[in-house]
Amino acid sequence: MMLLLYVLCFAVSATCAFLLLRAWRTSHVRLLLWSGIGFTGIAINNLILVIDARVAADYSAWRSAPTLIGLLVFIWGLAEERRG
Amino acid sequence: MLAPNGELHRFLHSEIASEEALDVLLFLFRNRQHAWSSEEIRGRLRIAGDATAVSSAIATRRIELRLVHLAQKQLVRMTAGASTYRYEASDGKTDAMIAELAAMTDDDLAAAARMIYVRPRSGADAFADAFGVRKGRP
Numbered sequence: 298m299m300l301l302l303y304v305l306c307f308a309v310s311a312t313c314a315f316l317l318l319r320a321w322r323t324s325h326v327r328l329l330l331w332s333g334i335g336f337t338g339i340a341i342n343n344l345i346l347v348i349d350a351r352v353a354a355d356y357s358a359w360r361s362a363p364t365l366i367g368l369l370v371f372i373w374g375l376a377e378e379r380r381g
Numbered sequence: 382m383l384a385p386n387g388e389l390h391r392f393l394h395s396e397i398a399s400e401e402a403l404d405v406l407l408f409l410f411r412n413r414q415h416a417w418s419s420e421e422i423r424g425r426l427r428i429a430g431d432a433t434a435v436s437s438a439i440a441t442r443r444i445e446l447r448l449v450h451l452a453q454k455q456l457v458r459m460t461a462g463a464s465t466y467r468y469e470a471s472d473g474k475t476d477a478m479i480a481e482l483a484a485m486t487d488d489d490l491a492a493a494a495r496m497i498y499v500r501p502r503s504g505a506d507a508f509a510d511a512f513g514v515r516k517g518r519p
Contacts, residue, residue, distance in 0.1 A: 313512075320511035326387075328504030329511055378504055 300350045307343035314340050331374020338367015389485070392478055393496040396454050400494050401428070402447045407483050409457055409468035416465035419445040 317333035320326075341363035349356045397403050404426055409417065417425075419441050428440045448466045451457045455471035456479070470476040486493045 317508075317511050320507065324507050324510075326502070326504055326507035329507055332508065 300347065303343060303347045303350055307340060307347055310336050310340040310343050328374065328378050331371050331378075334374075335367040335371030338363040338365070338370070341367075387501060389478055389481060390496045390499075390501040392475075393482070393493065394499070394501050396456070397497050398447070398450060400497065401443070402451065403482075403486070403493065403497065405444060405447045406451055406456055406468075406479070407486060409451075409466060410479050410483055413468040416460040416463070416467040418463075418465045419448055421465075422448075 314333050314336035317329050317336060321329035321333055342360050345356050345360045345363070348354075349360065393403070397406065405422055408422060408426055412425075423437070423441045423444050428444065445464075448457060448459075452459055452466065456468070456475070457466045458469040459466055470479055482493065
């Protein structure tokens with residue numbers, strides 16, 4: 298049951314990342330790039346969570362790094378957008 | 382129609398109040414070697430050209446207000462000691478944008494006029510549209 302939940306989390310975040318990056322490719326609105334990278338980080342986190350649950354290993358330390366990087370890029374992008 | 386330029390659109394929407402203000406700015410840009418009074422600009426742009434003296438005076442006053450507004454935006458400068466104005470953009474980036482705008486109005490004046498009144502797409506609009514499922518949208 299938990300594995301299914303993790304897979305769904307991965308699918309949703311990966312879909313968001315895909316939609317945002319696809320929209321960025323056509324519109325070139327930078328906010329979409331930053332948020333797409335942010336969601337990619339979250340998707341990678343969720344993927345590692347799935348692997349974690351599947352192989353019963355503990356990758357919790359590794360898991361946080363992509364989310365941290367993705368969200369930092371996203372926050373930096375938001376600040377850049379505000380600065381113009 | 383020309384491809385929309387986000388930065389130019391934002392500039393037109395935030396800095397230029399009307400088509401008349403755009404005409405005045407581009408007139409000064411194209412004739413930047415001289416300083417012009419509002420009366421001269423009205424004559425050259427043929428604003429209220431065949432109207433009565435009263436309506437011509439009103440049009441001149443309106444152009445004067447447009448010039449003051451453009452000067453506040455640091456797009457034109459009032460010459461010292463005289464009520465004439467000369468094109469003078471505050472920086473090279475703005476100057477390049479106005480040159481682009483002048484070229485654009487030669488090709489498609491309606492597109493430039495539309496940009497003055499239509500709000501440019503914000504990042505939030507683009508973000509919402511990214512998740513849209515409507516046809517023709519990303």
